[in-house]
Amino acid sequence: MEAALRVKKLRSEFAGPFELSLGIGTCAVITGSSGSGKSLFLRMIADLDPNEGEVWLNERERASMSAPAWRKQVTYVSAESGWWTDRVIEHFAVNRRSEVEGLAARLGLRVDLLDAPIAQLSTGEKQRFSLIRAVLPDPPVLLLDEPTGPLDEESVVRVEALLRERMATGASILLVTHDPNQAERLGNQHYRMAAGHLEMP
Numbered sequence: 001m002e003a004a005l006r007v008k009k010l011r012s013e014f015a016g017p018f019e020l021s022l023g024i025g026t027c028a029v030i031t032g033s034s035g036s037g038k039s040l041f042l043r044m045i046a047d048l049d050p051n052e053g054e055v056w057l058n059e060r061e062r063a064s065m066s067a068p069a070w071r072k073q074v075t076y077v078s079a080e081s082g083w084w085t086d087r088v089i090e091h092f093a094v095n096r097r098s099e100v101e102g103l104a105a106r107l108g109l110r111v112d113l114l115d116a117p118i119a120q121l122s123t124g125e126k127q128r129f130s131l132i133r134a135v136l137p138d139p140p141v142l143l144l145d146e147p148t149g150p151l152d153e154e155s156v157v158r159v160e161a162l163l164r165e166r167m168a169t170g171a172s173i174l175l176v177t178h179d180p181n182q183a184e185r186l187g188n189q190h191y192r193m194a195a196g197h198l199e200m201p
């Protein structure tokens, strides 16, 4: 298996050490009880939480690039989307509006929501727009933390179709989910987080 992402001896005060190899165009799924360390692990890979150890993207080590450059390629999508200005569209480059509209329609989002204040959006709408924000630059690795947690069944189908399409064009996904059916549908590799350690189930 050709790896896109390799995690070596990654640890923090609270979790690890972790070893993981994620194949190009594949999805590794992590399940596990609440508080077991799943989000922490994704955030450590994205260098958003304190950590030690190595993470490699193809042949480049994380330490060889700046944190913003790393996160553009290894992009974390939180279970609780974060926003920094008033309206949805303000979070996207002006020249990408039509692509955002296309993705919004695909994910079952009303296009007029692009001009709506963030505060007016439902949790599931915010979650899908935050996924659009992450996939638009087409990063080689997506770290997705419960991306369909608040969504209805039809929206889950739409999101999973988009993720499969990205994988088919070479994106690799590390997915945290509480849904065992979703884990089965999307996962090529399966892991279970227990007390800050990654186990094969």
Ligand SMILES: Nc1ncnc2c1ncn2[C@@H]1O[C@H](COP(=O)(O)OP(=O)(O)OP(=O)(O)O)[C@@H](O)[C@H]1O
Binding pocket: 014, 032, 033, 034, 035, 036, 037, 038, 039, 040, 041, 193
């Ligand atoms: N900076 C920190 N200081 C102390 N404890 C922390 C810190 N960061 C994370 N933890 C603890 O590590 C544990 C793992 O948290 P994490 O958010 O990774 O859980 P999770 O598996 O993603 O849970 P959920 O399924 O509920 O989202 C939690 O008990 C959390 O309180």
